[in-house]
Amino acid sequence: MKALLADLRTVLTRDSGADRVVPPAGFTVQLTLFSAASMAFLAVFALALSLAAGRLAERWGDELARSATIRISAPAEEMSRQTAAALAVLETTPGVASARALDDAEQRALLEPWFGPDLPLDDLPVPQLIEVIETEEGLDPAGLRLRLQAEVPGAVLDDHARWREPLLAAAGGLRALGWTALVLIFGALAAMVTLAANAALAANAQVIAVLRLVGATDAYIAGAFVRRFTLRALGGAAAGVLLGMVAVTLMPDTGDAAGVLTGLGFRGLDWVWPLLVPPLAALVALLATRASAKRVLEELA
Numbered sequence: 001m002k003a004l005l006a007d008l009r010t011v012l013t014r015d016s017g018a019d020r021v022v023p024p025a026g027f028t029v030q031l032t033l034f035s036a037a038s039m040a041f042l043a044v045f046a047l048a049l050s051l052a053a054g055r056l057a058e059r060w061g062d063e064l065a066r067s068a069t070i071r072i073s074a075p076a077e078e079m080s081r082q083t084a085a086a087l088a089v090l091e092t093t094p095g096v097a098s099a100r101a102l103d104d105a106e107q108r109a110l111l112e113p114w115f116g117p118d119l120p121l122d123d124l125p126v127p128q129l130i131e132v133i134e135t136e137e138g139l140d141p142a143g144l145r146l147r148l149q150a151e152v153p154g155a156v157l158d159d160h161a162r163w164r165e166p167l168l169a170a171a172g173g174l175r176a177l178g179w180t181a182l183v184l185i186f187g188a189l190a191a192m193v194t195l196a197a198n199a200a201l202a203a204n205a206q207v208i209a210v211l212r213l214v215g216a217t218d219a220y221i222a223g224a225f226v227r228r229f230t231l232r233a234l235g236g237a238a239a240g241v242l243l244g245m246v247a248v249t250l251m252p253d254t255g256d257a258a259g260v261l262t263g264l265g266f267r268g269l270d271w272v273w274p275l276l277v278p279p280l281a282a283l284v285a286l287l288a289t290r291a292s293a294k295r296v297l298e299e300l301a
């Protein structure tokens with residue numbers, strides 16, 4: 001921890017003499033800047049995916065956890081009576097906040113995505129659907145099924161449990177995928193910075209030898225490289241995050257048609273998360289450069 005704090009002070013303290021140790025231009029500069037910008041750009045989208053998946057899981061959980069559906073399959077002449085009987089049962093069922101039978105227009109809208117807009121409901125034995133909204137305490141599905149079985153033989157209760165759990169699992173998997181991608185992105189950034197630092201140290205072996213002859217310590221030399229590569233990673237990551245945030249903002253609103261991708265982006269305080277990427281990229285670059293400098297300087301000793 002003390003070494004890390006010392007490196008942070010080195011990065012934040014300008015030393016014109018130390019800055020001249022590391023070449024200000026060259027292949028390693030371009031590699032570090034490009035890698036940091038690219039990884040930060042991808043990190044913004046990984047964050048957007050993770051946060052959108054989290055919101056999706058919450059929305060699916062809230063919408064399905066406190067709702068249920070009763071499906072009534074009966075002959076046309078019995079449909080009205082059984083629907084009324086089911087509604088009467090629901091009125092006296094603890095945990096039911098409200099219940100209503102969907103009209104033909106609403107049922108047509110539910111079936112339209114699968115069968116098209118010209119579905120002849122009058123000619124098809126379409127079941128009657130009843131929407132049930134639960135209270136915060138919820139209802140007892142087993143008890144309600146027993147009552148419906150006794151009083152409304154054609155009614156089937158769907159408490160959405162079999163739909164909710166796979167959807168929540170899928171959304172949770174997407175969120176985990178996004179965070180895993182972030183870890184891999186920063187790992188790739190560390191690898192690229194390490195390669196660039198190794199190349200820069202190897203290319204300046206003679207300069208390092210001269211600095212040692214005039215009394216420069218390895219800590220001083222390593223600090224110069226750490227400062228340069230950390231600031232380059234910080235600058236490149238800041239540019240990548242800016243481009244990523246602009247790209248996320250410009251993504252078209254797909255409404256409900258995109259399914260899982262609906263709402264991909266940042267909302268409210270979520271915009272703070274991308275701002276953490278440049279400092280994290282700088283920290284990764286600092287650690288990677290310090291480890292690389294220590295190893296190479298030992299080899300050059």
